[in-house]
Amino acid sequence: MSRGVIKKVAGPLVIASGMRDANMFDVVRVSNQRLIGEIIEMHGDEASIQVYEETSGLGPGEPVESMEVPMAVELGPGLITSIYDGIQRPLDDIMKVSGNNLKRGVEVPSLKRDLKWNFVPTVKVGDEVEPGDVIGTVQETIVVEQKIMVPVGTTGKIKEIKAGEFTVEDVVAVVETAQGDKELTMMQKWPVRRGRPYQKKLPPEMPLVTGQRVVDTFFPIAKGGVAAVPGPFGSGKTVIQHQLAKWAEADIVVYIGCGERGNEMTDVLNEFPELKDPKTGQSLMERTVLIANTSDMPVAAREASIYTGITIAEYFRDMGYSVALMADSTSRWAEALREMSGRLEEMPGEEGYPAYLGSRLAQFYERAGHVVSLGKEGREGALSVIGAVSPPGGDISEPVSQATLRIVKVFWGLDSALAYKRHFPAINWLTSYSLYVDNMRDWFNTQVAEDWVENRQKMMSLLQEEAELEEIVKMVGMDALSAGDRLKMEAARSIREDFLHQNSFHEVDTYTSLKKQHMMMNLVLAYYDLSVEALGQGAPLQKLVDLPVREQIGRFKYVTEDNLDVEYDKVNKELHVEVSNSLGKEEF
Template sequence: MAPILYLIAKTKEAGEKGMSKGTIKKVAGPLVIAEGMRDANMFDVVRVSDQRLIGEIIEIHGDKASVQVYEETSGLGPGEPVESTGAPLSVELGPGLIGSIFDGIQRPLEEIMNATGSNLTRGVEIPSLKRDTKWHFVPNVKDGDIVESGDIIGEVLETEIVRHKIMIPYGIKGTITSINEGDFTIEETIGVVTGQDGTTKNITMMQKWPVRVGRPYKEKLSPDMPLITGQRVIDTLFPIAKGGVAAVPGPFGSGKTVVQHQLAKWAESDIVVYIGCGERGNEMTDVLNEFPELKDPKTGHSLMERTVLIANTSDMPVAAREASIYVGITIAEYFRDMGYSVALMADSTSRWAEALREMSGRLEEMPGEEGYPAYLGSRLAQFYERAGRVISLGADGREGALSVIGAVSPPGGDISEPVSQATLRIVKVFWGLDSNLAYRRHFPAINWLTSYSLYVDNMSNWFNNNVKDNWMDLRLRIMHLLHDESELDEIVKLVGMDALSSSDRLKLEAARSIREDFLHQDAFHEVDTYTDLEKQHKMMELVLNFYDISSKALPKGVTVDELVKLPVRERIGRFKYVQNDKTQKEFQDIIDSLHREIEALSQKEDS
């Protein structure tokens, strides 16, 4: 049996036979060693002690199993029972995911609060999705239709802006012999599929999937289409592809979380999955308070109506951080399979790696660099490689995309540490946040000299064909000016501004305009917070037009100081605050004024 089918079968069959039972031999923080577990399997979910704490088997030696426990283990002792459920750690997928707030192992925090109060209670057993809520199911197939894994058989209007598509679970193929429209809970049968061998399968609106196995698809597509974010430094200089992966490393206070919030709000994605992995409790509180209040700019509804939140704060048990990443990306893959574009924000993978390091240390494994396990790089790759733009399973060949943006929090902002370096070997986009830019109040504080995007060449045709045919030329010129500015700054620091030629001083002015007028973006300004590609192109043209026309005026005797003081400079700087419906007129007015004012200066020098 294929590995995926085997895990799915184990998930379904759990509970149908006697489970492996053992006893605790040793407790070391979140790690519990249990003996008498010879019949258990790797990655089985277990219940530890009479309190029924949730854990997962991560190592087996003979009849001894090492269990990482996802809850506080204080008070546990040798001799207490350990029982395997016989199934891997899985998530429940179905209507009710959108707008929910889960912990690291998909327990619904709101339901837990209603049942036990404000503090998490150990051993609480509450299903991830509500069992009593009825959803109105509208089928789009009929009796006699042939269906296979991934086929959409109907829809549920989960929120006002998300149509939840009910798919045939993996491993099922046959003929629809019964399909019903109406109000059902996620466990009630909505249809029956009869296989070629005559076996029947009841179809419900919920399916389960093991979190450590990527959901299958037909084909992975080339990353040649950008994920438009409306953030100029990203879209123009360092774009991410739909289905691409990006890392946002940066020190404390450099704006990682704000960048991810902006992407969650403005990126062209249908669904947002936000994983707070080991972040400070007050930061996650801000997220939980802000997201319901944020208005989705496309629909006017709350952003929560297309968002799934996973909150695993730094004071929660460390082992649950390891699971939260996989739970989040499995939920994201599920919506990708429906044909949606999904953006997943992981904040931050450094805290996840710290959890790996702690568990590895307790298992007494040979440490790698800085104490991280030797398999750190492969685990990071397994996570990021689940992103992609794909053709989903099913006869209709629908296209879905899962883009992953992972924040990295290197200690002291030092990106030479192992987690940052292992991440950079995997991802193709690096948005390096710079604390010096943040202290100068330049946001987003993405350093244009250290950041890069390896998707640019793949997407150059898309930008040239869908925006303007000179998009990539303008981008390249802007990058050259910014790099030239960096070199000229070194000369100015050594010998002063007077040592520069007029053309070099003009180049510095053009680069300053790029930094202040184009790259600096106010996340709290109603217009500047988002810039579409057409406007970004106009802004690039304005800055470069000023530089080109001024360069031609210098040989005529016009000084750099005169050019800098032109009234049109202020209009170029304020163009980013112009409403979208007025940009074309304002753009043309500024170009005309630029020609007039420089022409006037040239004539003055001639006379």
């Protein structure tokens, strides 16, 4: 074991000499208080260590000890419902040891060692196994069944398999390998900076349905896709991530609060256990892992929290689950990179961020994907990553936003002006985009409706034209517009207010199925198409604008799923009748 002494302390950076035998990214224990850190640079026998705990009071000459293993997370039963800090220390267990305030040098295992889990074997003695094969299952919560998999690097024949109640350290199987017998427990470790292997990556052709109309219809994200949510303070990034965590078609949610305000993280910790999972009726925490790394925690731990979260998410992806990872926010993570880079005296890039900011962001986002996992079964799992970005002053031309946009394929641009108008979700439809739409065209047109993508395009065009017409109205007034253009403005207003505006606190409107979204699109576009036709035949514009049925179209969002067909037919019939009446002679 490599031992050295502290030579210099600069905030979270400690430089130790006598570390010639240590390796890059080794975990180290610093000083007699045994603070946890990681080697991030080597010069001869000097190691630069980023310490994940407060370093005040440390001085030269104190001991440093390398553990000779990379930073790794423990994966096994007990992850779900847990609340960890940035380096996978369970906050509830730390509280039992050290009280409400986090003490330095606390060593607590990530997975509880005293808890027993009921292991149900799925293989028998004599079966051939390879990495990724499932040897047994554990019912971790009411909604999550954890699959115990053969770790990477183990291939052979099952020599012994057990059943019953075990802790995560107990041996549950023995595999006869070419190198000798290997004992398997329910827990495995994995270095956080290395992506977990898989057989192959699949193209992103299926949407991650979220029930949020502006997302599913206009800017959909694929299962296994990546999205960025940049926006200024108060524009609703955290609210959108909560909505996606609750409603997205994901089996497991991993939520990383990276450098977030303490009170926001408290809201998450208080709300998630109370939120009812719409799919199972249980608490949302029954399928959630939380990583809480608030802004007052040591800055270096922010850098680790992102990798800790995505490694846990990959583990569940390998079981064949669809996992949604929320990172809130990658800007704070980039700030931690910048601080460490400055202390290492590296050459700064744009705005002081390190030159490798783009490559680090890419390494993180590239770990998302829809994959075929290891193992003979060939399970399909998906890991979708949604990263919030908090650009200073809402300026998305800054380096973190720009580096993120070069990597991600979905951009949900939040707009504080929309938020101030009480339009939620405050996603600006003129600046946002999704590059997955073409890949998913066939899925939407076959699984939902054959005119889905065409209708989406019509609505997008109306909103684009409305923005252009508004410029004219600002200069010369509404009277300068033709009747056809004014009708366009009315149809676009209907899209904005009746379709895009969604109330997350309304029990029906908070989630909209794809079938209902298609019906709402049809009604709004039918109003526009029929009105254009009637206008061409001489119907007065004001009559078409004031049609009473427009109120019913607007209220269709509050119709429950079981009444959709009846209500749709009723509103559609009423629309045709009223537009026809606007052409009648008695109406002139």
